[in-house]
Amino acid sequence: MTKKLLTLTLGLSGAAVAAALVLPALAQESLLPEGFGNPAETPAPKSSPTPSPTAAPTPSSPSSGTGVAPPAVTATVGTADEDGSDAEDGEEVEPGTLKYDLPPGARRLLTRIGPLTPETGGLAPDAFGVRGQYAAALMRETGGAFASRWGQILLRRALSSAIDTPATINGADLAADRAGLLLRMGESIAARLLVQSVDYDRASPRLVATAQQTYLANADPAGLCPYVPAGLAHGDEQAWRLASSICAGLSGEAGPAGWAISRVRSSGKVSNFDILLTERVLGATGAGRRSTTIEWDKVDRLTSWRFGLATATAIPIPAELRKTEPGYMRGWTVLAPMTDMTDRIAAAPDAAARGVLSSEAYISLLSSAAGQEEPPEALATEIDDLRNAFGAARGGDRYAAMGKLWGAGDATQRYAAMVATARAAAGLSTSTDVGDDPWQLIGAMLAGGYDTRAMDWAPKIMVGSRAWGVLAVGSPRPLNGMSAGNIGSFSGSDESADYLRSKFLVAGLAGLGRLDAGQAASAAGDLDLNLGKQSRWSRAILAAAERREPGMVALLAAVGMQGDWSKMPPHHLYYIVRALREVGLGPEARMIAAEALVRV
Numbered sequence: 336m337t338k339k340l341l342t343l344t345l346g347l348s349g350a351a352v353a354a355a356l357v358l359p360a361l362a363q364e365s366l367l368p369e370g371f372g373n374p375a376e377t378p379a380p381k382s383s384p385t386p387s388p389t390a391a392p393t394p395s396s397p398s399s400g401t402g403v404a405p406p407a408v409t410a411t412v413g414t415a416d417e418d419g420s421d422a423e424d425g426e427e428v429e430p431g432t433l434k435y436d437l438p439p440g441a442r443r444l445l446t447r448i449g450p451l452t453p454e455t456g457g458l459a460p461d462a463f464g465v466r467g468q469y470a471a472a473l474m475r476e477t478g479g480a481f482a483s484r485w486g487q488i489l490l491r492r493a494l495s496s497a498i499d500t501p502a503t504i505n506g507a508d509l510a511a512d513r514a515g516l517l518l519r520m521g522e523s524i525a526a527r528l529l530v531q532s533v534d535y536d537r538a539s540p541r542l543v544a545t546a547q548q549t550y551l552a553n554a555d556p557a558g559l560c561p562y563v564p565a566g567l568a569h570g571d572e573q574a575w576r577l578a579s580s581i582c583a584g585l586s587g588e589a590g591p592a593g594w595a596i597s598r599v600r601s602s603g604k605v606s607n608f609d610i611l612l613t614e615r616v617l618g619a620t621g622a623g624r625r626s627t628t629i630e631w632d633k634v635d636r637l638t639s640w641r642f643g644l645a646t647a648t649a650i651p652i653p654a655e656l657r658k659t660e661p662g663y664m665r666g667w668t669v670l671a672p673m674t675d676m677t678d679r680i681a682a683a684p685d686a687a688a689r690g691v692l693s694s695e696a697y698i699s700l701l702s703s704a705a706g707q708e709e710p711p712e713a714l715a716t717e718i719d720d721l722r723n724a725f726g727a728a729r730g731g732d733r734y735a736a737m738g739k740l741w742g743a744g745d746a747t748q749r750y751a752a753m754v755a756t757a758r759a760a761a762g763l764s765t766s767t768d769v770g771d772d773p774w775q776l777i778g779a780m781l782a783g784g785y786d787t788r789a790m791d792w793a794p795k796i797m798v799g800s801r802a803w804g805v806l807a808v809g810s811p812r813p814l815n816g817m818s819a820g821n822i823g824s825f826s827g828s829d830e831s832a833d834y835l836r837s838k839f840l841v842a843g844l845a846g847l848g849r850l851d852a853g854q855a856a857s858a859a860g861d862l863d864l865n866l867g868k869q870s871r872w873s874r875a876i877l878a879a880a881e882r883r884e885p886g887m888v889a890l891l892a893a894v895g896m897q898g899d900w901s902k903m904p905p906h907h908l909y910y911i912v913r914a915l916r917e918v919g920l921g922p923e924a925r926m927i928a929a930e931a932l933v934r935v
Contacts, residue, residue, distance in 0.1 A: 446499065447497050447506075457492065458889075464884040468501075471504055475512055480662055483927045485926040485930055486889075486893055487690035511541040511545040514526040514549055518663060520689075521665060523667045524670050526545075527555075530542065536561075547566060551644075554674075577609070596614060608641070609641065615644065642668075665686055670691065676704050683701070684747055687754045750933070754782045754783065757779050765795060773802050776792070777809070778932075806929075839935060842906065845866055846928070867906070900934050
């Protein structure tokens with residue numbers, strides 16, 4: 336247990352205080368697209384590299400990690416004070432906390448924040464433009480569940496980029512909103528990288544609150560220690576008092592640790608279960624005075640505090656409680672290496688389908704699980720099929736193994752299987768007999784970004800088939816003979832509700848500029864589709880594209896893709912694809928359009 340706990344790191348630095356601006360309220364008219372409403376308030380990647388703006392997409396790689404953070408332990412965090420200042424020099428330091436003094440040259444400015452540069456896969460520093468308050472408000476109001484896996488990958492990349500802080504907002508506040516949205520997306524590692532991009536003594540109260548959630552999401556309670564004084568001053572006092580006891584224990588100060596816990600217990604404001612979890616952490620540090628038994632019988636929900644401390648101390652979380660956990664917590668589970676392998680495997684399909692896990696990371700996780708003694712029968716069967724998909728001697732046998740994976744489980748599991756088999760699909764010879772409509776094969780390749788390899792199958796694919804439609808929007812160059820008549824052939828075999836798949840095809844082709852105005856109008860008219868429908872959201876994303884702000888376009892695209900594909904209006908896909916293409920993100924636009932046709 337102790338070995339699994341002390342993955343705890345304290346490497347954070349300090350700096351001077353920065354000015355904060357008061358965030359204005361959003362206008363009365365919501366920026367969210369019609370049909371999505373306001374996302375539930377949850378306390379408030381380098382992720383899979385997305386295709387570059389100038390080249391064909393490359394296979395996605397392991398994700399590294401997640402505006403307002405998920406729910407706090409017991410109470411809401413305090414709001415930022417007007418000047419965002421931290422504790423004054425010379426103020427008494429809370430027991431168990433550390434104070435760092437760094438030379439001025441080692442301190443980081445708040446004018447540009449983020450771990451990814453253009454050289455390492457990030458967007459340009461001006462990607463979000465100069466409207467800082469507007470971007471922050473969008474981040475806070477955006478939920479973390481998106482229809483598109485590629486949309487999440489792109490947004491993770493945008494939020495993790497080293498972007499310039501607009502003059503209208505405190506950089507630490509904007510970093511808090513970025514990290515909070517990453518947390519709601521399940522991207523705990525990316526959120527931590529972003530939080531760590533700001534020296535802890537420059538953190539605004541909003542960033543301090545987000546940092547608490549971030550380190551709990553990463554099952555790293557030691558990461559809370561530098562923020563304890565500011566948390567006690569501006570945040571949820573009882574939660575930060577518990578954090579101070581953990582930090583005192585890590586510093587070998589058993590007396591202050593016990594005093595802090597006693598003070599929280601006497602307040603009566605915190606569940607005894609959460610206090611017992613804290614004592615369990617102290618026991619693992621050697622500062623606890625007695626053994627602690629953790630029983631989940633009366634616990635009805637899994638909070639970030641419970642997730643973080645239970646995971647850090649290798650306390651199993653009951654399966655019944657896991658069933659009620661929010662979706663973003665499944666991403667945290669997969670990315671926390673100290674989590675029980677059974678729980679990681681159970682959460683992995685959702686994480687792969689969402690974009691938290693890349694194809695390579697998903698396969699690596701399954702391979703690790705296969706190495707355990709006596710893996711569950713279902714997992715052993717899945718691993719055998721995956722081995723055959725990659726390594727069977729004959730192409731037909733490899734394709735048959737892929738087909739078994741693509742047909743098993745629910746819709747999420749089936750798409751996750753496409754993610755897992757992306758490289759196997761790309762390696763299949765075009766001489767292999769794959770039937771009349773290998774749309775899953777093409778979909779699997781595009782799920783991993785293998786668009787050039789998918790294009791090799793174009794001569795083998797029948798015009799008007801589902802595979803043809805997926806390739807028509809996902810290929811790096813337009814297919815020959817694109818016409819409204821061919822789209823009519825596609826819709827003739829479309830069994831989706833209200834011809835949604837055919838509408839997505841028209842929207843994707845029109846957004847990519849692969850249909851001229853006449854063809855687009857004809858095809859849309861046949862499907863009773865209004866691609867020109869306007870809303871406040873559509874005007875906002877087109878305006879961001881006109882200003883050449885790829886980060887803002889990526890954020891607004893995610894706003895327009897909340898929920899699942901069945902609830903997404905086709906004209907949203909049109910505006911998303913069009914705007915992404917106009918700001919140089921054409922490969923991402925193609926992958927999103929292709930994904931729509933695969934998953935509907």
